[in-house]
Amino acid sequence: MLDGRGSIKRRLGARLWLSGTWLGIMALLALFAPLISPHDPLAQDLFAGRLPPFWASGSDPAYLLGTDSLGRDVLSRLIHGARIAFSVALIAGLATAIVGSMLGLLAGYLRGWVDVVISRLVDIWMAFPPVLFAILLIAVLGTGLTSIIIAIIVIDWTRFCRVVRAEAMNQSAMDYVSSAIVAGRPRRDILWREILPNVLPTIVALSTLEMGIAVIVEAILSFVNLSISTDAPTWGGMIAEGRTSIYQAWWVLAFPLGVLFLTVLSFSQFGEGLKDRFDPVLR
Amino acid sequence: MSAFLTVNNLSAALHGFDQRVLRSVSFSIDTGEVLGLVGESGAGKSMIGKAILGILPSAISIIEGEILLDGQDLQKMKPADRRRFIGATAALIPQDPLTALNPSRRIEPQITNRLVDILGWSKANARVRALELLNEVHIDNPERVMGSYPHELSGGMRQRVLIASAFAANPKLVIADEPTTALDVTVQKQILRLIRELQERHSTAMVFVTHDLGVVSKVCQRLSVLYGGKIVENSSVPDFFAGPKHAYSRALLAATPKYTDPDASLLPVDEAVIEAVAAEVLASDKEWRHGG
Numbered sequence: 411m412l413d414g415r416g417s418i419k420r421r422l423g424a425r426l427w428l429s430g431t432w433l434g435i436m437a438l439l440a441l442f443a444p445l446i447s448p449h450d451p452l453a454q455d456l457f458a459g460r461l462p463p464f465w466a467s468g469s470d471p472a473y474l475l476g477t478d479s480l481g482r483d484v485l486s487r488l489i490h491g492a493r494i495a496f497s498v499a500l501i502a503g504l505a506t507a508i509v510g511s512m513l514g515l516l517a518g519y520l521r522g523w524v525d526v527v528i529s530r531l532v533d534i535w536m537a538f539p540p541v542l543f544a545i546l547l548i549a550v551l552g553t554g555l556t557s558i559i560i561a562i563i564v565i566d567w568t569r570f571c572r573v574v575r576a577e578a579m580n581q582s583a584m585d586y587v588s589s590a591i592v593a594g595r596p597r598r599d600i601l602w603r604e605i606l607p608n609v610l611p612t613i614v615a616l617s618t619l620e621m622g623i624a625v626i627v628e629a630i631l632s633f634v635n636l637s638i639s640t641d642a643p644t645w646g647g648m649i650a651e652g653r654t655s656i657y658q659a660w661w662v663l664a665f666p667l668g669v670l671f672l673t674v675l676s677f678s679q680f681g682e683g684l685k686d687r688f689d690p691v692l693r
Numbered sequence: 694m695s696a697f698l699t700v701n702n703l704s705a706a707l708h709g710f711d712q713r714v715l716r717s718v719s720f721s722i723d724t725g726e727v728l729g730l731v732g733e734s735g736a737g738k739s740m741i742g743k744a745i746l747g748i749l750p751s752a753i754s755i756i757e758g759e760i761l762l763d764g765q766d767l768q769k770m771k772p773a774d775r776r777r778f779i780g781a782t783a784a785l786i787p788q789d790p791l792t793a794l795n796p797s798r799r800i801e802p803q804i805t806n807r808l809v810d811i812l813g814w815s816k817a818n819a820r821v822r823a824l825e826l827l828n829e830v831h832i833d834n835p836e837r838v839m840g841s842y843p844h845e846l847s848g849g850m851r852q853r854v855l856i857a858s859a860f861a862a863n864p865k866l867v868i869a870d871e872p873t874t875a876l877d878v879t880v881q882k883q884i885l886r887l888i889r890e891l892q893e894r895h896s897t898a899m900v901f902v903t904h905d906l907g908v909v910s911k912v913c914q915r916l917s918v919l920y921g922g923k924i925v926e927n928s929s930v931p932d933f934f935a936g937p938k939h940a941y942s943r944a945l946l947a948a949t950p951k952y953t954d955p956d957a958s959l960l961p962v963d964e965a966v967i968e969a970v971a972a973e974v975l976a977s978d979k980e981w982r983h984g985g
Contacts, residue, residue, distance in 0.1 A: 521751060585793035586803075588748040589858075593807040594780015603806075607797040 426683030429676035436673055439489050440496040447486035448472070451643040455481035460659040478648075478662045479655050487643035488669055494644050495673065497555065498628045502562035503621035509563055510570025511613050517571070518578025519601050529575070532568045540565050541630065548636045558637060562624050570616055577612050581605045611688040618681030622674040629670055645670045695764070696721035697898045698745070698866055703758035704981075705744055705922075714753060715740055716923040716977060724865065725896035729909035729930070731945070732919030738902045739788070740922070742868040745900070746785055747775060763865065780811045784864035786888065788871040790851035794843035801839040804858045812862055826857035830887055849880035853887065860891050867892065868900045873908065885912060906949045910934060918942045921974040941970040 439446060449472075459481040462469045469476065475484040517528040544561045551557035581587065582605060590600045625645075631637040632646025641647075645666040652663025698721060705715040715737050722728045730738045743749045745760055747767070760767040763782055767775055787793035794803055804826065805819035814822070820839075827835035830853040843851055852872065859867055869888060873881040889912055892899050901912055909916050909930065916933055918926040918941065926939040937943045944962040 583750075585787045585789055586795040588743075588746075589785055589787060589793055589855075590806075591748050591776065592746045592779060592783065592785045594777045594811045595806060596810075599810065603798075604795050608795065610797075 423683075425679050426687065429679040429683065432672055432676040433680055436492050436669075436676075437496060440492040443489045443493045447483075447489040448474070449483035449486040451482065451486040451490040452641060453482065457481065460655070460662075462659070463661050463665075475665055476659070476661045478651060479659065484648075484662060484665055487648055488645070488665055490643040491645040491648060491666065492669075494555070494638065494642070495625045495628060495670075498558055498562070499621040499624045499677070502559040502624040502627075503617055505559065506563045506566045506620050506624075507570055507613055507617040510567035511574045511609070513567065514571040514574030515578050515601060515606065515609065518575035519582055519597075519605060521579075525575075528571065532571050535568045544627065544631060545634070545636060548631065553636055553638060555638060558628055558631060561631075562627050565627075566620060566623065569620065570613070573612060573616060574609055577609045578605055581608045611685045614688060615681040615685035618677045618684065622677030625670065625674055625677070696761075697724045697726075697763060698722045698900075699759075699761040700741070700745065701759045701761070703741070703744060703755065703760065705740065705749065705753055705755050708752050708754065713756070713978065713981075714922050715744065715755075716921065716974065717758070717981060718919075718922070718924055719758075720917050720924065720927060722866075722898045722900065724898050725893075726915065727892060727899040727901055727913045729913035729916035730900060730902045730919060731904060731906060731909055731916055733904060733945075736919040737922035738904070738919055739870050741919075742785070742870050742900055742902055746779055746783060746868060747772075748785075777811070780807065781862065782864060783866040783868065784859040784862070786852075786856055786859045786867060786869040786872045789875045790848050790855055791875065793855055794851055796843055798842075799839070800841055800843070800846075800854055804839075804854070804861055807858075807862050822861065823857070826861055827854070829860075829891065830854070830857045831883075832857075848876055849884065852876060852880075852884055856884070856887060856891065860895060860897075863895060864897060866898045866900070868902070870902045871904070873905075874903075888912070906946060918945065920970045923974050923977060925970060925973070939970075940966050 455477070458470060458473065458477055459479050461473050461477040461481075463476045463484075464471060464474050466476075473483050473485070475488070477483055478487075513528050517525040543565055547561040547564060548557055551560060587600060587604055590604050595604075628637060628644065629646030629649065632644040633650045635647075635650070637644055637646060648666040649663055649670070652659070652661075652666065656663050700721070701719050703715055703718045704713050706713045718737075718741060720728060730741060732738050740749070740753070744755055745762070745767075749755070755768065758768075762779070765778060767779075770778065794800070801820065801823060804823040805814075805816070808814040808819040808822060809816060823839060824835045827838060832838050832850065832853055838846065838850070838854065843854075846854065852875075856872070872888060873884050876884060885908060888899075891897070901909070903909060913930050915927070915929050917924045918928075918937075918939065920941055926933075926937060926942045928937065928942075933942065934946070937946055941962075944966040948962050
């Protein structure tokens with residue numbers, strides 16, 4: 411296209427639409443999982459074990475994406491897995507964003523001893539290897555959805571804190587903040603109404619990225635059997651099970667892996683797309 | 694009659710350094726008077742304005758001296774009280790219109806915030822006042838501008854908005870920090886005329902920070918020449934242009950290009966003069982150390 415700006419815009423649009431569509435479908439599946447899924451995700455049928463997906467010979471049309479070694483429907487487990495993945499993604503992603511951004515904003519705007527305390531805390535926090543930290547936390551808290559969410563918040567708030575602090579410091583140095591100070595506006599007001607709106611695009615982009623990370627962390631913990639109960643339909647758990655029978659039934663591993671990959675990718679692309687859309691001036 | 698703004702012996706320094714960035718600066722301004730602060734880059738012109746308004750960068754702080762604004766000693770006030778007092782009394786016209794408006798907010802709240810939040814106006818009244826102000830700064834379609842985001846306006850328009858916003862609460866002191874430096878020459882002249890017009894109409898006391906002596910001659914009644922954070926000459930504008938007393942001021946004036954003969958008049962400031970004034974500044978530092 412002749413118009414450089416126009417062509418850039420169109421590309422951003424495609425990114426936002428593709429990732430948004432995928433996330434939308436996944437969210438709907440998650441929301442209406444019990445209505446949509448053709449089978450009970452926990453129901454075993456040992457006579458129908460390791461059935462291949464619908465296009466392969468020997469498949470059963472009742473099991474569109476085949477069954478695992480215990481004869482459970484892969485499609486139904488994927489759909490119910492989306493439910494767990496999305497709960498974790500949304501709750502943990504948002505909570506992490508709120509906790510981390512809040513501390514980052516305070517550190518970047520107030521500076522002084524508040525900044526020193528928060529920044530040192532971040533430094534110390536980041537010295538722990540995250541996966542080991544998560545496993546340790548789950549060991550202390552016990553398994554379950556709440557524990558996973560808490561673990562993600564406790565581990566990942568530093569990601570937001572560092573970025574938001576830097577951005578808040580950047581914005582605080584701008585002339586419009588000086589003008590607001592001269593106008594006698596209270597500090598709280600300056601933080602919420604002047605600085606936060608300008609840091610928000612960054613927070614949004616990071617939040618969606620964080621949702622993707624939350625999905626991965628949940629999958630990792632399920633993979634090592636530290637998530638929810640063992641037979642619960644989680645994508646990570648399905649991957650772990652599929653791994654043991656990869657030569658006999660590749661589909662048990664491949665489908666959850668593909669869905670996980672696309673979902674995490676969509677989250678990060680969606681965030682980038684939103685950030686560009688939100689930015690009043692394309693910087 | 695006591696002056697509206699008096700700065701007495703003001704010194705500021707960078708944390709952890711012995712060097713002062715403002716060196717015992719003293720001046721005063723009466724109501725309705727415009728004082729020009731001139732000097733080369735880094736002379737501390739903007740720093741003085743920032744010190745008065747309490748927006749010095751966090752690494753720099755006032756180490757001595759007093760600032761009397763409308764009879765109140767700013768240094769003796771509690772920070773929160775000081776901010777409220779400055780908010781109600783003074784205003785800033787910033788240097789760079791591109792960063793001085795919040796990019797993610799519309800123009801209207803950026804003008805009316807101070808009126809609504811600090812002075813307790815109703816939203817409707819503040820809106821009427823904002824429209825009136827935008828008219829005063831000769832913006833043709835104030836309604837549309839009020840609903841715009843800063844990036845939708847040109848640099849000149851933004852500077853007009855900032856001037857309108859500065860005069861919104863009828864401040865008694867306005868500090869204009871190189872308000873025309875970031876604008877192109879054709880717009881500069883209009884903006885200067887506008888500032889002058891509003892300043893006269895509201896008989897505001899004004900500190901006009903600039904490096905352009907031509908601007909000083911048009912806008913100010915008095916001027917102070919700065920070098921290295923020290924005032925080397927205080928003078929009335931007519932006296933200054935008739936014959937500056939300090940050698941550095943003379944050199945500065947000689948370096949100003951004259952439109953009648955641009956090539957011949959474009960002289961750099963003589964190095965000997967710079968050395969002399971630098972030595973003078975250092976000597977005053979020594980004196981200050983022994984005194985303090």
